[in-house]
Amino acid sequence: MAVYDVVIIGGGIVGTAVARQLSSFRLMVALLEAYPDISCGTTKANGGVVHSGYSAKHGTLKAKLNVLGNRAYPRLASELGFKYVNTGSLVVGFDGSDADYIKHLYDNGLANGVAGLALLNLEQARTIEPRLNPEAKIFLYAPTAGIVDPFEVALAQAENAAANGVAVYRNCAVTGIGRAAGEFILQTGQGDFTARTVVNAAGVYADAVASMAGQKDLNIKARLGEVLVLDKELGFSLNTVLFPLPSGPSKGIVVIPTVSGNTLVSATARLVEDKEDVATTRVGVQELIAGGRRLIPEIGAHKVIREFSGLRAVAEGTGDDFVVGPVPGLPGFINAAGIQSPGIASAPAIAGMVVGLLADQGLDLQDKPDFNPYRQAPVSCSKLTDAERDELIRSNPAYGQVVCRCEGVTAGEIADAIRGPVGATTIDGVKRRTRAGMGRCQGGFCQPRVLAILARELGRDPWDIWLEYQDSAVVNGLLKEVRSDGK
Ligand SMILES: Cc1cc2nc3c(=O)[nH]c(=O)nc-3n(C[C@H](O)[C@H](O)[C@H](O)COP(=O)(O)OP(=O)(O)OC[C@H]3O[C@@H](n4cnc5c(N)ncnc54)[C@H](O)[C@@H]3O)c2cc1C
Numbered sequence: 001m002a003v004y005d006v007v008i009i010g011g012g013i014v015g016t017a018v019a020r021q022l023s024s025f026r027l028m029v030a031l032l033e034a035y036p037d038i039s040c041g042t043t044k045a046n047g048g049v050v051h052s053g054y055s056a057k058h059g060t061l062k063a064k065l066n067v068l069g070n071r072a073y074p075r076l077a078s079e080l081g082f083k084y085v086n087t088g089s090l091v092v093g094f095d096g097s098d099a100d101y102i103k104h105l106y107d108n109g110l111a112n113g114v115a116g117l118a119l120l121n122l123e124q125a126r127t128i129e130p131r132l133n134p135e136a137k138i139f140l141y142a143p144t145a146g147i148v149d150p151f152e153v154a155l156a157q158a159e160n161a162a163a164n165g166v167a168v169y170r171n172c173a174v175t176g177i178g179r180a181a182g183e184f185i186l187q188t189g190q191g192d193f194t195a196r197t198v199v200n201a202a203g204v205y206a207d208a209v210a211s212m213a214g215q216k217d218l219n220i221k222a223r224l225g226e227v228l229v230l231d232k233e234l235g236f237s238l239n240t241v242l243f244p245l246p247s248g249p250s251k252g253i254v255v256i257p258t259v260s261g262n263t264l265v266s267a268t269a270r271l272v273e274d275k276e277d278v279a280t281t282r283v284g285v286q287e288l289i290a291g292g293r294r295l296i297p298e299i300g301a302h303k304v305i306r307e308f309s310g311l312r313a314v315a316e317g318t319g320d321d322f323v324v325g326p327v328p329g330l331p332g333f334i335n336a337a338g339i340q341s342p343g344i345a346s347a348p349a350i351a352g353m354v355v356g357l358l359a360d361q362g363l364d365l366q367d368k369p370d371f372n373p374y375r376q377a378p379v380s381c382s383k384l385t386d387a388e389r390d391e392l393i394r395s396n397p398a399y400g401q402v403v404c405r406c407e408g409v410t411a412g413e414i415a416d417a418i419r420g421p422v423g424a425t426t427i428d429g430v431k432r433r434t435r436a437g438m439g440r441c442q443g444g445f446c447q448p449r450v451l452a453i454l455a456r457e458l459g460r461d462p463w464d465i466w467l468e469y470q471d472s473a474v475v476n477g478l479l480k481e482v483r484s485d486g487k
Helices: 013-022 061-080 096-111 122-128 150-163 203-213 283-293 343-361 386-395 411-419 426-435 447-458
Strands: 003-009 029-032 089-093 117-122 138-142 146-148 168-171 174-180 184-189 191-198 220-230 240-242 254-257 263-266 270-272 304-315 323-326 330-337 401-402
Touching: 003 184, 013 029, 013 150, 013 330, 029 150, 061 117, 061 150, 061 343, 089 096, 089 122, 096 117, 117 122, 122 138, 122 426, 138 184, 146 150, 146 411, 150 323, 150 343, 150 426, 191 203, 191 220, 191 240, 191 343, 203 220, 203 240, 203 304, 203 323, 203 330, 220 283, 240 283, 240 304, 263 283, 283 304, 323 343, 330 343, 401 447, 411 447
Parallel strands: 003 029, 003 191, 029 168, 089 240, 191 330
Antiparallel strands: 089 138, 117 138, 174 184, 184 191, 220 263, 220 270, 220 304, 240 254, 254 263, 323 330
16 A cells, blocks of 8 residues: 555645645655545635735734745746736725724735835826725725636646646545554545645644544634625726725625636625535625625626635634644644635745645655646637637637637537546536636536536536536436437
């Protein structure tokens, strides 16, 4: 049985970032993910802002890792071929007490080492974002903020890690952790995995995983946030990310342009008991629309094409900070837990810290001479010129068959997404890799065709194809048998 140098539990943005960084060393590494796909936890359900780092309290781990993570994104994006846009961000204030808080954020940001922060008036702010509420008066501009599709980042990291030798297992929930001869024995439905060291990047379930290993004092609460997706045909597009003043534990209702051309209104904040409960609510929509309109008055409910929610992993007793570190009495076990916002922005730096901690635990980090840091972005037909598209269709006519009309995704791209390293096996897995089903009709037209391509490529019956999670089939079986002559 293989003995892994490192087993990473959890295939969100943190676990995949760790996997990708470890793949540059001569190590045996495995990534175990409970769900049928990478990025099915909180990493698929958030605002995608690469925060600049002015809001996390100076001196916290969050503040340090946010700023370092933000700085890492431009290079990471160019190596891994995911979309990253350096939009900058504005905090929008309306009155005197807002002005005091904005000055506090400015000072905190300077202390955290955030570059380029500036206090602006309305006239200056409107040169950046002309659609800003004209009643706003004072603004904090952070030019280093940016945006990504977080699931694209996680997938790119997982693919590059796999290409560099990391074994990626999906449908592979860790259900127990034992110890034998100084090594960890991880029990899963796919058999036992033996590991010298373990990284716990299990999101809201990091406390359950830590408890399996013997750590009983990590408690993770789930703070649910609802998010609205607005149609691309909004009538305008935004240049920058707009924040209100923070309210309570959250950053308030934020209006965010996305790298794919939609606008998000993100997010509410409410503690929930059930870590599987990601239901959305009418009250949530109302709160989001009201919050969004305070920043951009033109935002309206009639432009909403989707609402989703995600769970922030809040580690109790930490003052809302991240928990990244070894566990006393558990040598070789490293937590990357309590990774609430800004976990997307911080992920590259969290991974860097975890790799350093593994080295402190005795892991021998020898460079792998054939490590390839680059990942080729998949073909996106809608981004090609007519001449490029013609050439591609001549080489493979499937690139001429448009399946998702809203997003212009072809049968060829869907087949690529299924055949790729860490390929899609579910309808939502295809959606995250290609955007088929992310447009205005939300899969109403293309979902049956995506299902048929998945069934063909994977050699399965259509009723064995899942939407997302285990057993989430969208068709139950045949209504009546079809004769082989088609009649
Ligand atoms: C509404 C909302 C908006 C947000 N907006 C932003 C933002 O704009 N910018 C930002 O920086 N951050 C944002 N965040 C925070 C960010 O989304 C998270 O910090 C980040 O996604 C956490 O990533 P993760 O890898 O730690 O967790 P996850 O993505 O949840 O990954 C953990 C994985 O572990 C797996 N797992 C759990 N238990 C097991 C087990 N026993 N065995 C195997 N696998 C297991 C899970 O299936 C899951 O896939 C937001 C969060 C929310 C909820």
